[in-house]
Amino acid sequence: MKFRLEKRPEPSRLMLYATPVGAVILTMVVGAIIFSAIGYNGVGAVYQEFLAPVLTPYKWQDIAIKASPLILIGVGLAAGNRAAIWNIGAEGQYVVGALAGAGIGLLTQNATGPWILPAMLLAGIIGGAVWGAIPALLRTRFNVNETLSSLMMTYVAIHLMNYLVAGPWKDPSGFSFPQTPLVTSDQTLPSWDIFQLLHQAFGLAITGHFRLHLGVVLTLVIVLVMAVVMGRSVFGFQIRVVGAAPNAARHGGFSQQQTIWLVFLLSGALAGLAGIFEVTGPFGQMSLGFPQNYGFTAIIVAFLGRLNPIGVIIAGIVLAITYVGGDMAQSALQLPNASKGIFQAMMLFFLLASDILIRYRVRLVTPAGGLAAEPVTPAKSAA
Amino acid sequence: MSIDYLIAVMITVVGASTPILFAGLGELVTEKSGVLNLGVEGMMLMGAIAAFATVDQTGSPWLAVCTAAAAGALVALIFAVLTLSLSANQVATGLALTIFGTGLSTLIGQGFTGRAIHTFDTIFPPALATNPIGRVLFGYSPLVYFSFIMVALVAWFLRGTRAGLILRAVGENDLSAHSIGYSVVGVRYAAVLFGGAMAGIGGATFPLVLTPLWAEGLTGGRGWIAIALVVFAGWRPVWLLGGAYFFGLLTTFELYAKASGASWSSVLPSEAWAALPYIATVVVLAAISASKRAGGNAPACLGRPFIPSA
Numbered sequence: 001m002k003f004r005l006e007k008r009p010e011p012s013r014l015m016l017y018a019t020p021v022g023a024v025i026l027t028m029v030v031g032a033i034i035f036s037a038i039g040y041n042g043v044g045a046v047y048q049e050f051l052a053p054v055l056t057p058y059k060w061q062d063i064a065i066k067a068s069p070l071i072l073i074g075v076g077l078a079a080g081n082r083a084a085i086w087n088i089g090a091e092g093q094y095v096v097g098a099l100a101g102a103g104i105g106l107l108t109q110n111a112t113g114p115w116i117l118p119a120m121l122l123a124g125i126i127g128g129a130v131w132g133a134i135p136a137l138l139r140t141r142f143n144v145n146e147t148l149s150s151l152m153m154t155y156v157a158i159h160l161m162n163y164l165v166a167g168p169w170k171d172p173s174g175f176s177f178p179q180t181p182l183v184t185s186d187q188t189l190p191s192w193d194i195f196q197l198l199h200q201a202f203g204l205a206i207t208g209h210f211r212l213h214l215g216v217v218l219t220l221v222i223v224l225v226m227a228v229v230m231g232r233s234v235f236g237f238q239i240r241v242v243g244a245a246p247n248a249a250r251h252g253g254f255s256q257q258q259t260i261w262l263v264f265l266l267s268g269a270l271a272g273l274a275g276i277f278e279v280t281g282p283f284g285q286m287s288l289g290f291p292q293n294y295g296f297t298a299i300i301v302a303f304l305g306r307l308n309p310i311g312v313i314i315a316g317i318v319l320a321i322t323y324v325g326g327d328m329a330q331s332a333l334q335l336p337n338a339s340k341g342i343f344q345a346m347m348l349f350f351l352l353a354s355d356i357l358i359r360y361r362v363r364l365v366t367p368a369g370g371l372a373a374e375p376v377t378p379a380k381s382a383a
Numbered sequence: 384m385s386i387d388y389l390i391a392v393m394i395t396v397v398g399a400s401t402p403i404l405f406a407g408l409g410e411l412v413t414e415k416s417g418v419l420n421l422g423v424e425g426m427m428l429m430g431a432i433a434a435f436a437t438v439d440q441t442g443s444p445w446l447a448v449c450t451a452a453a454a455g456a457l458v459a460l461i462f463a464v465l466t467l468s469l470s471a472n473q474v475a476t477g478l479a480l481t482i483f484g485t486g487l488s489t490l491i492g493q494g495f496t497g498r499a500i501h502t503f504d505t506i507f508p509p510a511l512a513t514n515p516i517g518r519v520l521f522g523y524s525p526l527v528y529f530s531f532i533m534v535a536l537v538a539w540f541l542r543g544t545r546a547g548l549i550l551r552a553v554g555e556n557d558l559s560a561h562s563i564g565y566s567v568v569g570v571r572y573a574a575v576l577f578g579g580a581m582a583g584i585g586g587a588t589f590p591l592v593l594t595p596l597w598a599e600g601l602t603g604g605r606g607w608i609a610i611a612l613v614v615f616a617g618w619r620p621v622w623l624l625g626g627a628y629f630f631g632l633l634t635t636f637e638l639y640a641k642a643s644g645a646s647w648s649s650v651l652p653s654e655a656w657a658a659l660p661y662i663a664t665v666v667v668l669a670a671i672s673a674s675k676r677a678g679g680n681a682p683a684c685l686g687r688p689f690i691p692s693a
Binding site: 038086088134138141142143144145147148149151152153155156159160162163167296299300303336338339340341342344345346348349352353355356 | 421461464465469470471472474475476478479480482483485486487489490491493599604607610611614652654655657658661662664665668669670672673
């Protein structure tokens with residue numbers, strides 16, 4: 001009995017959307033087996049990691065708050081990956097955006113006014129874009145591989161943050177902890193309790209809290225705008241052509257250099273905005289523990305979301321569930337927090353492995369030499 | 384500055400350079416076959432934890448080198464199956480491998496935090512290392528000498544053997560190599576596994592040579608520097624040796640900035656010294672990549688999936 005790959009006449013849309021779901025399910029199954037094999041409660045680990053956060057309503061706000069930066073960074077990276085431009089330094093752009101905004105926050109500690117928060121957000125956008133501009137400049141001017149340079153700049157960003165947070169920007173009244181002062185009320189993102197609003201508006205008897213800050217709302221707005229831009233604008237078209245057919249793009253007058261700049265400025269700006277959202281929202285300050293690997297996890301989000309803005313929203317929520325689930329597994333099963341990285345990487349492994357099903361179908365070759373019915377892909381409907 | 388201090392500095396630099404030399408050599412061979420594996424950091428961490436656990440359990444550093452190589456090769460196998468058999472995107476798969484290796488090594492390493500291991504005894508008679516020159520020549524861990532041997536072996540393999548010629552042919556023109564009858568995928572599997580084994584040994588250098596303690600993520604980005612090193616060296620093993628020692632030297636500055644306090648940190652804070660190797664990598668890559676020769680040295684099929692026109 002043998003399997004054979006047979007090229008499809010055209011890529012399967014069904015497989016394009018079914019494989020991410022399959023990848024998540026396979027991750028849960030294989031994850032349970034692996035964690036059992038190394039001596040943990042495998043089924044329990046998968047339950048805590050993937051299901052418990054969803055089944056526990058008071059964790060929903062945590063999921064939304066963690067999904068927000070993943071989605072915001074992921075949607076920018078998705079645009080880049082579509083153009084086959086690899087920004088893997090979003091973590092650094094996220095940190096520098098946060099630093100730039102937090103710097104404005106330090107300058108305005110004693111000031112009041114509604115302009116302060118927008119100024120911080122703008123600084124975050126600029127900080128992230130500037131950090132993203134470095135690999136773009138190196139690539140367009142000096143032909144430096146952007147994958148390596150963007151990652152190197154992430155390490156530089158984290159050392160810069162460590163220096164500022166433990167040195168010049170340290171909170172003088174912070175008992176010498178390496179952290180910046182807490183943001184003031186004028187520097188904090190407004191937030192609303194959705195459950196309470198529903199209760200007041202419709203009299204729904206919901207208990208618990210579902211508090212979301214402005215950053216989550218803005219993230220959704222930005223992603224919807226990105227969906228329109230990617231689908232209907234010249235920019236979106238340019239990105240897709242440069243990625244899919246570089247030669248055609250050149251003939252069509254799309255400059256690859258310009259695309260590199262646009263992609264890095266955009267994804268850097270979005271990562272920076274995600275960073276300053278964290279400072280003015282959930283964190284309220286910067287500390288050595290500020291980097292949460294969102295910039296790296298967002299790479300998985302972009303792929304799992306099939307580089308599609310709406311897909312990125314769903315994928316961002318799935319990955320946010322593993323963040324919240326990682327914490328729950330840690331307290332319930334004493335499973336180390338690092339285990340969430342294993343689950344996250346496995347999702348990407350399975351997704352990449354199943355990509356081949358989009359362009360090929362798997363056929364079972366019988367010993368007689370004929371082709372048996374397709375065991376994996378459904379018949380014509382898939383094509 | 385006393386001679387003893389200079390010798391101590393030299394020994395530190397050699398220790399810091401050896402991991403990136405091993406990992407860089409492995410990546411060089413992988414890339415020469417036309418495959419770009421960005422999972423070096425993850426493979427190094429797997430090698431590091433495998434080595435640490437082996438010494439902790441068996442007490443044998445020699446066995447630890449073998450398990451580290453096996454662990455690195457084993458996770459490289461995941462990469463090979465995905466990218467070579469299933470034509471998955473190499474950049475994305477490499478990143479996934481790094482995330483996976485970081486997570487798995489931390490998970491396994493949890494039980495080993497705070498434990499110290501006893502590593503290699505000197506392989507030369509102690510009498511040889513009594514005077515300063517003797518210490519500089521004979522005072523290192525066996526892994527250091529092994530790294531030099533591997534540089535020579537890889538250089539000889541790539542340039543002087545038939546198998547090396549085939550490997551380079553596969554990296555330069557996979558379709559031609561395929562039409563002559565060489566197994567492109569088979570050669571690349573071997574190259575990726577070799578790269579994984581070397582990255583594993585590079586990772587093992589951390590617990591076996593540098594500090595006999597486990598700390599999560601202890602490679603701290605050296606895997607990425609090793610990848611940059613291959614570009615820096617223009618895919619030439621002997622240049623890689625020079626590059627590894629240059630970057631190794633840069634990574635030791637942070638240690639001195641932290642240890643000696645005032646004198647170094649009055650110039651720049653220790654965080655700046657820590658960031659220096661990464662900044663230097665970017666600057667050097669810019670200088671190298673801007674000149675046309677470096678690009679010309681890159682294997683022509685690097686990063687491209689092999690699709691035989693059947």
